[in-house]
Amino acid sequence: xxxxxxxxxxxxxxxxxxxxxxxxxxxxxxxxxxxxxxxxxxxxxxxxxxxxxxxxxxxxxxxxxxxxxxxxxxxxxxxxxxxxxxxxxxxxxxxxxxxxxxxxxxxxxxxxxxxxxxxxxxxxxxxxxxxxxxxxxxxxxxxxxxxxxxxxxxxxxxxxxxxxxxxxxxxxxxxxxxxxxxxxxxxxxxxxxxxxxxxxxxxxxxxxxxxxxxxxxxxxxxxxxxxxxxxxxxxxxxxxxxxxxxxxxxxxxxxxxxxxxxxxxxxxxxxxxxxxxxxxxxxxxxxxxxxxxxxxxxxxxxxxxxxxxxxxxxxxxxxxxxxxxxxxxxxxxxxxxxxxxxxxxxxxxxxxxxxxxxxxxxxxxxxxxxxxxxxxxxxxxxxxxxxxxxxxxxxxxxxxxxxxxxxxxxxxxxxxxxxxxxxxxxxxxxxxxxxxxxxxxxxxxxxxxxxxxxxxxxxxxxxxxxxxxxxxxxxxxxxxxxxxxxxxxxxxxxxxxxxxxxxxxxxxxxxxxxxxxxxxxxxxxxxxxxxxxxxxxxxxxxxxxxxxxxxxxxxxxxxxxxxxxxxxxxxxxxxxxxxxxxxxxxxxxxxxxxxxxxxxxxxx
Ligand code: GCU
Numbered sequence: 001x002x003x004x005x006x007x008x009x010x011x012x013x014x015x016x017x018x019x020x021x022x023x024x025x026x027x028x029x030x031x032x033x034x035x036x037x038x039x040x041x042x043x044x045x046x047x048x049x050x051x052x053x054x055x056x057x058x059x060x061x062x063x064x065x066x067x068x069x070x071x072x073x074x075x076x077x078x079x080x081x082x083x084x085x086x087x088x089x090x091x092x093x094x095x096x097x098x099x100x101x102x103x104x105x106x107x108x109x110x111x112x113x114x115x116x117x118x119x120x121x122x123x124x125x126x127x128x129x130x131x132x133x134x135x136x137x138x139x140x141x142x143x144x145x146x147x148x149x150x151x152x153x154x155x156x157x158x159x160x161x162x163x164x165x166x167x168x169x170x171x172x173x174x175x176x177x178x179x180x181x182x183x184x185x186x187x188x189x190x191x192x193x194x195x196x197x198x199x200x201x202x203x204x205x206x207x208x209x210x211x212x213x214x215x216x217x218x219x220x221x222x223x224x225x226x227x228x229x230x231x232x233x234x235x236x237x238x239x240x241x242x243x244x245x246x247x248x249x250x251x252x253x254x255x256x257x258x259x260x261x262x263x264x265x266x267x268x269x270x271x272x273x274x275x276x277x278x279x280x281x282x283x284x285x286x287x288x289x290x291x292x293x294x295x296x297x298x299x300x301x302x303x304x305x306x307x308x309x310x311x312x313x314x315x316x317x318x319x320x321x322x323x324x325x326x327x328x329x330x331x332x333x334x335x336x337x338x339x340x341x342x343x344x345x346x347x348x349x350x351x352x353x354x355x356x357x358x359x360x361x362x363x364x365x366x367x368x369x370x371x372x373x374x375x376x377x378x379x380x381x382x383x384x385x386x387x388x389x390x391x392x393x394x395x396x397x398x399x400x401x402x403x404x405x406x407x408x409x410x411x412x413x414x415x416x417x418x419x420x421x422x423x424x425x426x427x428x429x430x431x432x433x434x435x436x437x438x439x440x441x442x443x444x445x446x447x448x449x450x451x452x453x454x455x456x457x458x459x460x461x462x463x464x465x466x467x468x469x470x471x472x473x474x475x476x477x478x479x480x481x482x483x484x485x486x487x488x489x490x491x492x493x494x495x496x497x498x499x500x501x502x503x504x505x506x507x508x509x510x511x512x513x514x515x516x517x518x519x520x521x522x523x524x525x526x527x528x529x530x531x532x533x534x535x536x537x538x539x540x541x542x543x544x545x546x547x548x549x550x551x552x553x554x555x556x557x558x559x560x561x562x563x564x565x566x567x568x569x570x571x572x573x574x575x576x577x578x579x580x581x582x583x584x585x586x587x588x589x590x591x592x593x594x595x596x597x598x599x600x601x602x603x604x
Contacts, residue, residue: 025147025156027406028204029213030294031129032363036202039116039171042089043197045096046082046111047103053082053111054174066111067140067172084113084172092201093131095194098331105561107193112173116203119166123289124205126164127157128171131199131334131362135183138174150396151184152177153324153359153381154403157204164203173197184396185381190573191323191358192559198332199362207289209233209259214285215409216242217446218267218298222311225249225265225298231287234259243284244270255287272311273297273412275352278373280412297370297412301448303473306546308448308503310375310415316601317375317549319353320346320577320591321508323558324361327582330559339364343372345555345578349588350595355507355551358383358421360404369413376411377450377476377507377551379418380404382436388428397432398439405443417444418507420451422478425466437471448473452507455479458497465499474548475500476507481540482533483511483575488521491533491540503548509537510553513587514568515579525568530575531586538594542601550600552591556580 028034046053046066053066064070072080090096096103096110103110120126128139134152138145142165147158177195179187206212215227229240240261243250247270253261271279280295299311307314326333327341339362346354353375356365360378369376380400387393401419408414419436423429433451440449455477456463464477475498482488488511498504513530521532534552541547557576563569572580577588594600 025149025158026212027155027403028127028129028157028206029211029406030292030410031155031157031204032367033293034204034206036129036204037116037118039114039201039203040092041114043092043112043114044084044087045090045113046084046087047106047108048111048174049108051109053109066113067138067145067174068143069113069170069172084111087113090196092197093199093332093334094196095134095198095332096196097192097194098329107177107179107195109174109176109178110196112175112197113170115168115170117167118164118169118203120161120164121205123208125159125161125208125210127204127206128160129155129157129200129202129204130197131155131201133173133175133197134177134193134195135179136176140172142169143172151400151403152198153361154400155199155363155407156403160203182387182390182393184386184393184400185358185383186386188385189358189381189383190560190562192325192561194332199334209235209238209288210290211240211285211287211292213406215444216263216283216296217410218270218272218300220300220302222272222300223267225263225267225270227263229253229261229263229285229287231255231259231261231290234287238288240285240287244281245284246281261287267298270298273299273370273373274311275373275375278371278413280370294410295367295370296410299412301415301446303448303503305501306503306548308415308474308548315352315548317353317505317551318595318601319351319355319375319377319549319551320349321355321357321551321554322346322361322556323357323554324359324365325556325558325580327556327580330580333365334362336364339368342555343368343374346374347372349555349577349592353377353549353551355379355418357554360400360407363407366408366411366414370411374413376414377416377418377505378404378408378414379421382420382423382433384422385424386429386432388423388426388432394432394435397436401436401439402443405440409444414447416448416450416474418450418452418476420468422452422454425454425468430468433468434471450474450476450505452476452478457485460493461495461497463497463499464504465497469500469502472500473502475502475504477504478508478553479506480509480511482509482536488529488532488536491536494540496544498544498546502546504544504546505549505551506541506547507551508553509533509550510575510587512569512574513585514574515557515581515583515585517568525574527586531590534587534590538590538600542599547601552577
């Protein structure tokens with residue numbers, strides 16, 4: 001099989017990645033409640049910047065690639081130039097950058113391998129679940145190709161029933177973190193490109209025919225829980241039962257020829273989910289041999305003119321933006337402690353809402369926001385200068401969108417799907433994003449579509465009239481008065497003009513401060529300067545009639561290779577209200593006071 005020659009090595013792996021028999025990955029809904037065998041732990045790794053494990057020196061796909069997990073037999077003279085068993089290990093889940101100083105800035109191909117014992121069960125199918133692999137992944141089990149995936153922040157599941165056998169098995173995953181101009185995100189971002197198997201990996205077992213997706217939500221009138229359940233490979237005439245034992249509710253529906261069952265349950269007596277009362281119901285779904293349990297809250301969210309209505313009542317979103325970075329130890333956040341610390345700080349700040357930037361976070365985060373009653377803005381990484389004219393890029397964004405929505409569509413806390421951040425107002429971009437907005441509504445018509453727009457300036461007036469606003473339910477806008485433009489006082493004389501009669505969320509504002517650096521309010525990088533930005537921003541924001549929420553940038557300092565000021569940034573974006581080591585800066589208390597005293601926000 002002759003490989004198409006690619007220009008640079010870096011992209012070698014990517015271009016030819018799909019030469020193997022393409023097998024689709026899917027997303028199993030509610031997978032964290034499924035019976036599973038964790039594959040987390042220490043995996044052997046080989047760092048392979050030249051993709052030697054996959055290609056010959058003539059760029060031919062190797063027939064004896066590292067995916068075979070070969071090793072030189074003692075005494076044999078066959079030439080094998082790798083041996084996973086003797087290679088160093090890395091922890092999974094985890095990015096490789098913060099686990100090994102040599103790999104800190106590494107953005108290329110790393111091979112992961114581990115052995116595991118497994119006993120396939122009769123009438124059971126097995127999927128390999130990967131919570132996230134940044135950026136591209138190719139997977140083999142026992143030397144046989146299982147699937148490929150592109151996108152570093154969404155979960156995917158690949159059927160591996162055929163490749164697994166009883167007893168000793170091995171898995172090999174090639175992960176390539178090379179940034180790509182035609183990727184999603186594109187090559188330039190303001191966050192650290194952590195590579196690797198960054199979230200949980202497990203083998204998940206299901207019945208021969210199984211529930212792979214479902215949607216349960218309260219109707220607009222809040223009188224009925226409706227939705228559907230999809231059963232993969234359902235036998236004709238099969239049924240699905242959905243029960244809410246605590247509310248003594250249960251319904252059985254016939255599946256249609258494509259395995260879909262429509263669900264309608266009267267909502268009488270159901271307690272609604274809200275930040276003040278994050279009521280979750282234990283749900284049981286059963287289709288033949290397959291059983292699934294979940295924790296689901298019921299609420300409605302909609303807009304009414306300039307208001308956001310939660311369960312029919314106006315609400316103001318007092319929020320903060322968060323990157324999925326681990327407090328204290330750094331690297332990608334991927335465990336309960338990370339989530340607890342980040343959301344604990346947001347709670348302490350007085351938030352009822354968080355913007356999870358700029359990509360879907362670990363499912364632990366959205367499970368926790370469901371439990372804690374914190375509303376969520378969830379986003380796919382269509383960020384800055386994407387290749388909007390390239391249909392292949394739209395396809396990648398659509399894939400990530402459907403993966404994001406499939407994983408989290410039953411999370412009551414998620415109220416906003418954001419399709420983009422700070423993208424240039426060009427016709428290609430607007431067409432691209434209007435298509436995505438349409439995709440969101442097809443995939444999930446129960447939530448609000450938004451995006452973080454850039455703002456125009458006319459003298460002392462900030463104007464939001466980006467044509468994408470037409471396609472959004474809620475307008476998001478980022479502004480940096482006091483940091484990238486003007487001084488903090490600039491906010492005092494700034495007026496706002498919004499071209500849409502829709503709710504507005506200021507999705508970002510703020511400025512940098514080095515924790516512990518003190519000085520006059522006029523001195524950049526000091527805590528006093530950052531606090532001054534907030535002191536001037538809050539009254540300005542309160543003057544915007546349709547402001548219905550805000551998520552200042554950002555909860556915690558985070559790594560970004562774009563931030564290199566020695567002694568201050570040192571590789572970190574310092575706009576956090578808290579440092580990466582947990583030090584609360586003065587601005588934290590300015591915002592906390594406004595949120596706790598309710599001096600910011602209208603419409604409630
Ligand atoms: C932008 C962008 C963020 C970035 C921030 C900053 O608005 O959305 O990702 O980190 O500004 O410059 O600090």
